[in-house]
Amino acid sequence: MDSGKLRRYELKAEIFKALAHPMRIAMLDKLRERPWCVCELAAEVGIEKSVASKHLSQLKAVGLIDDEKHGxxxxxxxxxxxxxxLASCAETTILGYRRKRLDLAYPNSAASPSC
Amino acid sequence: MDSGKLRRYELKAEIFKALAHPMRIAMLDKLRERPWCVCELAAEVGIEKSVASKHLSQLKAVGLIDDEKHGxxxxxxxxxxxxxxLASCAETTILGYRRKRLDLAYPNSAASPSC
DNA sequence: ACTTTTGTTGCCAAAATTTGCAACTTTTCC
DNA sequence: GGAAAAGTTGCAAATTTTGGCAACAAAAGT
Structure with a gap:
């Protein structure tokens, strides 16, 4: 494979990797409301302060969030x-296709398997 | 944290996790052109057939791709x-913000650091 | 100065992911 | 029936990620 293409795929993968953890998504979701400090976020999602700090630094490393020190x-x-x-939209789209596929597999079942 | 919310975050994380590998992104990119079989994809991205098969099954598990057997x-x-x-758009947006932040940090440098 | 509060970093063990090889299944072709 | 082609699966090793604890750094308050 072309080395330039590979580099681009690796860059994309790093961004997705930063998004690939429930707690990081939870914190990003919280951050949609307003800026939060580390200990607030840690308390909100229910994890250790140091762990939250590490997750946040991963998100910052790929440019999804930024920080500002106040005291x-x-x-x-x-x-x-x-x-x-966009992520929510992508997820909805995928789930929509998933549901459609299940309906094709089990067309007459009122309750399709909870996938 | 609310257990329903946690479940949703875990679901999202699984989708992102499936996207969080350069080879899987490379294969998805190939699949934009047209459907491909496993050995073609493996050859295209330069990995073992069995490894490609496992990557593809991960993508299928979260519903990003589907398969159809022919012989x-x-x-x-x-x-x-x-x-x-959407993923490309998100990436472009992030890179745009990253560049803007670097410009703020080094406003007069013609060549900002390659981030 | 000393203490408190807030974050970050280092280290280590546990858990998850990735890879390569070999064995196996399924389908096609002879 | 037997061989070949295409995929999948199991297993073990290597790598990466994660979480918790303690130590550390920086700023603010007393």
């Missing part, structure tokens, strides 16, 4: 809110 | 092409 606390904010909207 | 070969096809468009 002793660090406020994180969403850089590109529309990214999450 | 001895299995054709995989993209389920929701627009998902990849």
């Amino acid at each position: 002793t606390l660090v406020e994180y904010r969403l850089v590109a809110p529309c990214v999450l909207e | 001895t070969l299995v054709e995989y096809r993209l389920v929701a092409p627009c998902v990849l468009e």
Whole structure:
């Protein structure tokens, strides 16, 4: 494979990898409301402060969020809110196709298997 | 955290996890052109047939692709092409913000650091 | 200065992911 | 029936990711 293409795929993969954890998505979701500091986010999603800090640094590393220091606390904010909207849209689309496929497989079942 | 919300975040994370590998993205990119069989995809991206098969099964598990058997070969096809468009759009947006942030940090540098 | 609060980092063990090889299944062709 | 082609699966090793705890750094309050 072309090395330039490979590099681009790796870049994309890094962004997706940053999104590939429930807690990171939960924190991003929280950040849609407003900027939050680390200990607030940690409390909101129910994890250790140090773990939250590490997750946030991963999100920052790929540019999904940014931070701003105010005294002793660090406020994180969403850089590109529309990214999450796009993610939701993609997810809805996938789930829609999934459901459609199940309906094709079990056309007459009122309750299709909860996939 | 609400258990229903957690479940939704986990679902989203699974989809992103499926996207979080350069080879899987490469194969999805190939699949935008047309359906391909496993050995074609493996050759295109330069990996073992068995590894390609496993990557493809991950993509299928979350509903990004689907397969159809024709004789001895299995054709995989993209389920929701627009998902990849959305992903590209999200990536472009993030990179745009990243560049803007770098410009703010180094306003007068003709060549901002290659991030 | 000392203490408190807030975050980050280092280290380590546990868990998950990835890869390559070999074995196996299924379908086609002779 | 037997061989060949295309995929899948199982297993073990290597790599990566994650989580928790303790140590550390920075800023603010007393």
